[in-house]
Amino acid sequence: MSLEEEENAAELKIGDEFLKAKCLMNSEVSLILEHKYEQIQQMSDDPSNQVSQVFEKSLQYVKRFSRYKNPDAVRQVREILSRYQLAEFELCVLGNLCPETVEEAIAMVPSIKNRGRMLDEEAIEKMLNDLSLIKKFE
């Protein structure tokens, strides 16, 4: 349980395994799960019997909380965010919550402020602007 004690996403302490892993934004998970659900549907008449409760709840959740529905927009979001030397986890929190102000972004992802990167408020502001543009033109 010692690992559990030290865990703190606000400081990006999520364990090495998850830090290196690929994070997924809700919109991306939605694309993956819907695709998989369609496959299952084609194979059986009653897909609701075939999937676990965890799958079903996750699918409902990501459908409800996807900021971007269009696959191209989802790709763009990741591309834009990845220009800013963010950790995977930070990238996905920003992509999921779409903060509107610099202050909000820092409250959502406190670690972007204190990792000695070249991310000043101006850069964050620009990043948020780029994000909201995608949303607008989706």
Next chain:
Amino acid sequence: MFFHIVLERNMQLHPRHFGRDLREKLVSKLMKDVEGTCSGRHGFIVAITGIESVGKGLIRDGTGFVTFPVKYQCVVFRPFKGEILEAVVTMVNKMGFFAEAGPVQIFVSNHLIPDDMEFQSGDVPNYTTSDGSVKIQKESEVRLKIIGTRVDATEIFCIGTIKDDFLGVISDPGANA
């Protein structure tokens, strides 16, 4: 947060499945075994998305079963302490409220709801500000911060707070009604 990770599992297979479609048998058994399960370390396994590799099988002494090490890619949901996420309120009572973010349940105690929100009992129990402008009830969408996790064999349970900047209700089902 959802992750795409590679996990490994030793799959035991009965000799009757040996044949042309051994691999398919392994994969379908793997899906049945692990999808929907939960562990403290990796969180909830939502869906298997691909097989990385199937290693050499090893015959178990005395049984005839063969163990194959299988590496697979999967989507997992793992909540972290300190993480901020959005969730749907499922139940409200005077102790606080429960919300769901995908497969995980999060409890927000009334101590961690802003002080200006009061519990209102009735047909639709809710927490409301004194001026009535903000309301938390079943089906409300809230943004919360996870401040603790409890792991048992088959489930992860979280404690959350909405008593911080930029947390709280994002949409209120009653507002449009």
